[in-house]
Amino acid sequence: MAHPDPLPDSSNFALGRLRALLEGGSFDKEQRLPSERVLAAQIGIGRRALRRALEVLEAEGRIWRHQGKGTFLGPRPPEHPSDVEDLSRRTNPLEVMDVRLEIEPALARLAALRASNGDIERLLHLADKTASMSDADGRELWDSALHRAIAEVAGNSLLLAIFDMIDRIRQDATWRLLRERARSGARQQVYVDQHRRVIAAIAQREAHAAEQAMREHLELVRDGLLKVMTSPLPDGKDPQQAIPENTEDQRLHGT
Amino acid sequence: MAHPDPLPDSSNFALGRLRALLEGGSFDKEQRLPSERVLAAQIGIGRRALRRALEVLEAEGRIWRHQGKGTFLGPRPPEHPSDVEDLSRRTNPLEVMDVRLEIEPALARLAALRASNGDIERLLHLADKTASMSDADGRELWDSALHRAIAEVAGNSLLLAIFDMIDRIRQDATWRLLRERARSGARQQVYVDQHRRVIAAIAQREAHAAEQAMREHLELVRDGLLKVMTSPLPDGKDPQQAIPENTEDQRLHGT
DNA sequence: AGGCCGAACCAATTTGCAACTGGTTCGGTG
DNA sequence: CACCGAACCAGTTGCAAATTGGTTCGGCCT
Incomplete structure (x- = not known):
């Protein structure tokens, strides 16, 4: 039997x-x-x-x-994975940055091809707002608004939706502390300059330059994140406690 | 004044x-x-x-x-864009295929690097199920389950979430008719073969081959979609009525 | 003892309703 | 003409009730 x-x-x-x-x-x-x-x-x-x-x-x-x-x-359908809370528990900041490096340069390139003069004015206004913020919380909000505006200008609704999903995870409270530290100090001014460089390329309709500028910006953000995650805090706290276990580097195109 | x-x-x-x-x-x-x-x-x-x-x-x-x-x-936050209904109204099948061509080959490559023997058995079982379906509805369901299983095996939770978003749009009822036609006839057998080729590459841990096989599969799917969308129906119906206006080709990396 | 049934309870989900919010229209007042 | 008060419309949130699969328990029959 x-x-x-x-x-x-x-x-x-x-x-x-x-x-x-x-x-x-x-x-x-x-x-x-x-x-x-x-x-x-x-x-x-x-x-x-x-x-x-x-x-x-x-x-x-x-x-x-x-x-x-x-x-x-029939077969079991996928679990609803768009819940930001669940998702931000399963993923980690490095995964997010890898995907951003995959998506946002493409968005910047598309934005350069399709931006109207009104769009460019709006991007510049948002860049000014971001730069003028004095507190970390305000910077996060306006920086997010700027990056999303670029995604809007790109004009691909599906990529915009993907960007929004990533952005909502990015803004989850769990990683706020981590990103504030990665953004602190002199790095902030560099970010402002890089934002302006991206927008300038978009304004001049230089698609490749916009793509490259965005890539450089995000690579710097990722490098800052890496340093914060791997180096110990000056006051002795363990930064690893805020980071999920899956921290391996997952390149998307590095065959 | x-x-x-x-x-x-x-x-x-x-x-x-x-x-x-x-x-x-x-x-x-x-x-x-x-x-x-x-x-x-x-x-x-x-x-x-x-x-x-x-x-x-x-x-x-x-x-x-x-x-x-x-x-x-503060700035206006993004509208919740994960509602499948809203999103599938704004995007179109070609946008979806472009993004799939960007995401799924990478997923296949990652799957080849991380698949366990149990994973491969599961993929083969799903491929058999897909091939054995006689009605279009059943094929759609199991084909979707197979592609998602590959995304699961890849092990990147954020990319999996992105895949799910795309997949939910893909399964929206609006485009069902269109895709059934693109999938009809001899093409179906080719798809089955391509599925097996992808899984074979994953089983042998050949990352690049898996990536390429998936890319070829999706390119054929997109070509079939293009033909259906651009050529008139034999009975004279206008296929354009089911397709939103934004049908331009938006390559993601073709600088 | 083992298999089955009925009932009750737990936990996750859906549904319906009430309360609250901004958006709008109307008539009244100075 | 500008403003106010009130009422109503429409979108959102919150909560309780109903429904569903998941589980446990006691009783019955073979």
Whole structure:
């Protein structure tokens, strides 16, 4: 009886009954099955026996179940991964920077190709705002607004949505402390200059220059982040405590 | 009095009063202002006058407002763009394919570097399932599950989240018809072969081959999409009606 | 003892409703 | 004419109730 294949239905009446329903394509062609309580009553068996049969079908990949939702036909759909809280727990700042280095230079290049004069005025205004902020919190807000404005100007709605997802993770409170330290001191002025260089390239419609300027900017941001993460704090605190475990470098194109 | 600068408060008592509050950094250092009704009562003016003053402040970028939420200091945050319905209305299949061509080859390469034997078994099982489906709906489901499994194996949580966003848009009902046509006929068998080639490269840990195989697969999918979109239907229907206006080719790296 | 059923409870999700917010219109007042 | 008060519309949030799968328990039958 130690048969490795769980298919024989001989030992289970409910399983055969369920398979018949599934193959029959019932349920109004919807993917959702009735609730376990209803289904058990329909077949005329107990809920415990029904669940044992459903476990088999789920293991075979014919159905998938989720607490609070129901039981459905077909392969299990992806979990909703856009929750910023969950996601910012699973990823880490270096992953984020690698993806930003992949996305934002392309956005800057597209922005250079499509920016109107009004767009450029708006970017300059945001750059001024960013530079004029005195507190770290204000800098973060306006810096984010500037980078997003560039993404808007690029005119690719899907890339903009991807940027927004990354940006929301970036602004998560967990990493605020880390980024404030990476942004502190003389680095801030360099960032301001780099912002202006990106916008200047966009204003002159030099796509490649804009792409390169953005890449240099983000590489400096990443380098600052790396230094903060790997070097100990002057007062002795351990910076690693704020960083999830997965810190390996994952280049996207370095075949 | 056609002064271009909207700053003079002389004509408006409420505006000066509001500016004083904003500069004073009140409101418990929170970004949220009291509701219009409360704020109007505090200042001692009517709601209509208050709103006129708030319009000026909003145009200057000092505050932003949203119905149902409230009035806040600082730059306007990005609208939540992860709603699949809104997003699939704004983007188009070609934008999606361009981004997929940017993301998924990288995922295949990473998957080749990190796949365990169990992962590879799972990918093969999904490929078999995809190939065995007889109806278009089933093919779509299992094809999506296969591509996502590769993204899972890649092990970069942020890229996985980005893939999921794209995939949810891809599965939107609006484009179902279009993709079914692009997938029809002999093309289906080629897709099956390409899937197996990608998985074979992953199984042999050949990162570059996996990346290239995935790129070729997606390029063929995009070409099929292009043909369907640009050529008229045999029965005379206009395929353009299902496609938003923004159909220009937006390469991400073709400087 | 083992298998099954009914019932109850837990936990995650969806749904519906009430409260609140900005957006708008209307009539009244000085 | 500018302003106010009030009412209503529309979008958002928060919370409680209902629903669902996940789990445990006691009782019944073979």
